[in-house]
Amino acid sequence: MDAATTISPAVLILLGPPGAGKGTQARMLEDKFGLVQLSTGDLLREAVAAGTEAGKAAKAVMEAGDLVSDEIVIAILRDRMAQPDCAKGVILDGFPRTTVQAEALDGLLSENNQKINAAISLEVEDAEMVIRISGRYTCAGCGEGYHDTFKQPVEDGKCDKCGHTEFKRRADDNAETVASRLSAYHAQTAPLITYYDGQGVLKCTNAMGKIEDIASDLESIVGNAMS
Ligand code: AMP
Numbered sequence: 001m002d003a004a005t006t007i008s009p010a011v012l013i014l015l016g017p018p019g020a021g022k023g024t025q026a027r028m029l030e031d032k033f034g035l036v037q038l039s040t041g042d043l044l045r046e047a048v049a050a051g052t053e054a055g056k057a058a059k060a061v062m063e064a065g066d067l068v069s070d071e072i073v074i075a076i077l078r079d080r081m082a083q084p085d086c087a088k089g090v091i092l093d094g095f096p097r098t099t100v101q102a103e104a105l106d107g108l109l110s111e112n113n114q115k116i117n118a119a120i121s122l123e124v125e126d127a128e129m130v131i132r133i134s135g136r137y138t139c140a141g142c143g144e145g146y147h148d149t150f151k152q153p154v155e156d157g158k159c160d161k162c163g164h165t166e167f168k169r170r171a172d173d174n175a176e177t178v179a180s181r182l183s184a185y186h187a188q189t190a191p192l193i194t195y196y197d198g199q200g201v202l203k204c205t206n207a208m209g210k211i212e213d214i215a216s217d218l219e220s221i222v223g224n225a226m227s
Contacts, residue, residue, distance in 0.1 A: 008114045008115065009086065009087055009088060009089035009090070009114065010033075010089035010090070010225070010226045011089065011090055011114055011115065011116045011117055012029070012089075012090070012091045012092065012116075012117055012118055012119075012120065012222060012225065013091075013092045013095075013116060013118070013120065014026055014091060014092065014120055014122060015119055015121045015122065015189065016121060016123070016207060017126070017129055017181075017182055017185040017189075018129060018181045018185065019128075019129035019130075019132040019133040019136075019178070020124045020129065020207050021122060021124075021132075021207055022039075022093045022122060023037075023039060023041075023093055023094075023145060024145045025207075025215060025218055026039070026091045026093040027143075027144075027145070028218075029091050029218060029219070029222055033222060033223075033226065034088055034089075035088060035089045035090060035091050036086055036088055036089070036090050038077065038081070038086070038090050038091065038092050038093065038095065039093040039094050039095075040073050040076060040077055040092075040093075040094045040095040041094045042143075043076045043077070043080060044058050044068060044072075044073070044076065045062075045170075047076065048062070054072045054075070054076060057069070058072060062171075062172055063171060063177070064177065065172055065177035065178070065179070065180030065184065066180060066184060067097055067098065067184050067188060070098055070100040070101055070104070073095065073101060074100075074101060077095055077105075077108075078108060081108065089226075092105075096189075096192060097184075097185075097188060097192075098188045098189065099191060099195060102192055102196075116196070116201045117201070117222075117225040117226055118201050118202075118203050118222065118225035119192070119196035119199075119202050120203045120204070120205060120218065120221055120222075121193050121202065121203070121205070122205060122207035122214070123204055123205065123206050123207055123208075124207045124208055125208065126182055129178070129182060130175065130178055130179075130182075131149075132150070133173050133178050134173065134174070134178070135147045135149050135150070136148075136169070136170075136173060137167045137168060137169045138167065138168060138169075138170075139161065139162060139164050139166075140164060140166040141159060141162045141163075141164030141166070142159060142161050142162040142164065144159055144160065144161040144162070150211070203221045203225070205217045205221065
């Protein structure tokens with residue numbers, strides 16, 4: 001393949017407050033388009049569980065609902081993006097969350113001759129986010145997301161996707177931490193909507209409806225952005 005016909009791996013960004021459905025939707029897009037979901041929240045939780053230096057530094061910050069330092073998060077993201085599976089294209093879920101991170105991502109992509117196909121803002125209301133976050137849990141086996149009110153497993157206590165029977169809830173999915181996470185979003189992450197609008201890659205979608213309806217909107221946005 002010559003340079004003119006080389007297709008760069010797609011880079012998609014999901015922007016939105018905690019509870020907007022970024023993780024759920026990223027997993028669906030991953031399956032549909034053969035992309036890799038990169039969640040800095042998941043990577044940080046893995047680092048905390050593994051007790052790495054980064055994990056030790058991040059633990060208390062995450063429990064308080066604040067943002068982990070740009071330096072730590074950028075280093076984690078950079079390492080993960082260098083893994084071979086990311087050559088399929090990535091959906092960034094929860095990164096970037098600050099202008100410094102967005103600029104670091106631009107630098108990393110330009111080093112690799114890549115560009116952002118789309119930054120998609122999931123638009124929701126804060127009050128709804130508190131309800132969504134406080135009822136959510138995931139399968140301990142495969143990570144499939146569920147919710148006490150909106151999405152229970154078809155068979156009680158058994159994951160629809162992998163059949164596992166254990167589930168877990170995140171330590172930071174409680175009312176006080178959610179308030180801090182929402183204010184961190186408005187103060188530090190929401191300005192990225194203007195940042196990506198300025199780059200001409202911003203797409204917005206109403207994320208207040210049903211999971212399937214939002215998924216279908218996102219599929220068409222991503223399909224267009226990748227064509
Ligand atoms: P999430 O799973 O995306 O909701 O992230 C959970 C927590 O991890 C956040 O409340 C932050 O403390 C931390 N975190 C995740 N991604 C980032 C990021 N890009 N920058 C700073 N902190 C992050």
